[in-house]
Amino acid sequence: MNIYDISKQAGVSIATVSRVLNGSPNVKPSTRRKVMDIIDQYGYTPNAFARGLGLDTMNSIGIICADSSDLYLSKAIYYIEGNLRKNGYNCILTCSGYNHDDKEAALAMMINRRVDAVILVGSNYIEADDETNRYIMNAAAQSPVFLLNASMDCPNVFCATCDDFKAMQDAALALIDSGITDILYLYNSHSYSGRRKLGGYRSACEIRKLDIAQDLMQFYEGSHEDIDGVCRFLCGLRAQGLVFRAVLASEDMLAAGAVKYAKKNGIAIPDELSVIGYNNSLLTTCSDPEITSVDNKLEALCFQLVRTCIGVLNGEKMPPKIIYSGELVHKGTTRLVH
């Protein structure tokens, strides 16, 4: 069943059927009705591929993320997909993993499929190195590219990011100003936002004239889900004699590991150990006590990113960068001076 069949049944030309299908105003109401009746009767649906070929778009947008099951990224995907759908777009999702070549392949695949735009979800995607820049630029030459929680100066690349530097700086300052100086900064990503966060921590220490002991910045190499691994990792540090009275984590899951560590070792939270996480995810609520964490305004960022995307696709001039401020949400793992 194709447009010719419908046109024959309705006694009109294919052009008229096409106009009806596309809601063109230049169709006599009676004709429209006649055609619609036939369409409904046969349950006809225009062939999306042919349509795509004619219009050079299938209204689909590529979403690439490293790992769609990640607590944080999955939320981003949810928000982005929902907003795009409201605007009439479909999403082609792919998980690139954290490997370089796979990321590039994912991007190339999207371009091949001729998506209208590509959204790179999660700063984990963007390693902020020249190699990455190169292939994102290549992609941007074909389709506009939108980055969530990353930043890049490149034509046809648009970003929505949380000011992680500032947010982490604030979190660190809050700890310092409540009298804690031995702050262990715990992170598990060298990604774009990972660097920004680390920078924020360092900057806070500088501002308050604290020495930044190298071993108070620890990189956790384990899986993104291995809370117990984090716990063991911290136990190890303690065994080595490292002293810290706060854990400032680049992700809630690391913070959850820190809480677990404290319990295991009979360390009182927040009296003997303060913990601050990042993302303010479900994990912060699940933990006991609940974890103080940075809300990085994910929903708003996703909303704005999609808004920008739609604008660009409609040919509007859009700002290349949107920046939101994070916010420290005080819960049970800190006792901060306000």
Add this chain to the structure above:
Amino acid sequence: MNIYDISKQAGVSIATVSRVLNGSPNVKPSTRRKVMDIIDQYGYTPNAFARGLGLDTMNSIGIICADSSDLYLSKAIYYIEGNLRKNGYNCILTCSGYNHDDKEAALAMMINRRVDAVILVGSNYIEADDETNRYIMNAAAQSPVFLLNASMDCPNVFCATCDDFKAMQDAALALIDSGITDILYLYNSHSYSGRRKLGGYRSACEIRKLDIAQDLMQFYEGSHEDIDGVCRFLCGLRAQGLVFRAVLASEDMLAAGAVKYAKKNGIAIPDELSVIGYNNSLLTTCSDPEITSVDNKLEALCFQLVRTCIGVLNGEKMPPKIIYSGELVHKGTTRLVH
């Protein structure tokens, strides 16, 4: 830049270019090289829409889930997408929400886009009522449909499910057999698997000749992320005088709420209250003590579902149903007799 341009540059016909592009064996090696050189030189990529039109497929598969940010569903998506990608398929993802019409619309959209198959992720999608059956059957008339954690007898519909009935029955029996009779069954979904789980609980009670007090089966209406809401809900039940010495939950998040409730009220786990969750997700590790939970073999199910899907698309005869057994993973919220 299209296939004509390439053919002109390479001094061959478009048919030859097409053959090179599609890896046809009937091309002289020297010709292939000549064509490939031009293709590489211009970075040419065949138009996916035209290809789709010609082949009547773009190798894409629709994934529909209620909520891609759900801890459990997001994992399913991750596994499914990964497996499909390995087999050369792309995924079009959409979140239908829990509303009936939206689900139907999502399904219709996938069919319109002419996906090769549709995968419905999560039993939440399948309400096991006639209305749902109708539109899934409609869809199945166009493309094969694959259900994760749901079941349906319908041509062109294939399922991979965990035997939730049995798993929940086993969990309940384990509690009963360790001497606990006041088991509060807590659930938050009337979905296909939700019913199966409830059935398992009831069956266990019957087997052990326990009366099933109606108020020991409680439905939680709040959000799927509101752990505190669950906690309040249980506090409410307690205030009303309901006595229970175990919480058997249809989802880990509910179990996490139960743990929180116990702590808030100074109830010792597992001595005074046992808790069992379902899905064995990250939440079980995050909680203190860690939550005993049912592992429902999600990864294996996803693997098999995709395997079935690929088989069907290759024209192979595939089994319409795959059933795995769940497994109770003992952790800290129970002290069960083995």
Add this chain to the structure above:
DNA sequence: ATATTTTGTGTAAGGGCTTACAAATTAAAT
């Protein structure tokens, strides 16, 4: 050296839609 098979290549016909432009119909203006 010729006939036969195998291999490689080209021509042309779709696949199903959109849309510019031409043509026909209808409405408004004179």
Add this chain to the structure above:
DNA sequence: ATTTAATTTGTAAGCCCTTACACAAAATAT
């Protein structure tokens, strides 16, 4: 009633591939 303008419809030319079929070239058999 006739001319002009506005509305509605149809024709045909793309969009860019794939592939059946025909034909040419090369390899093998006679």
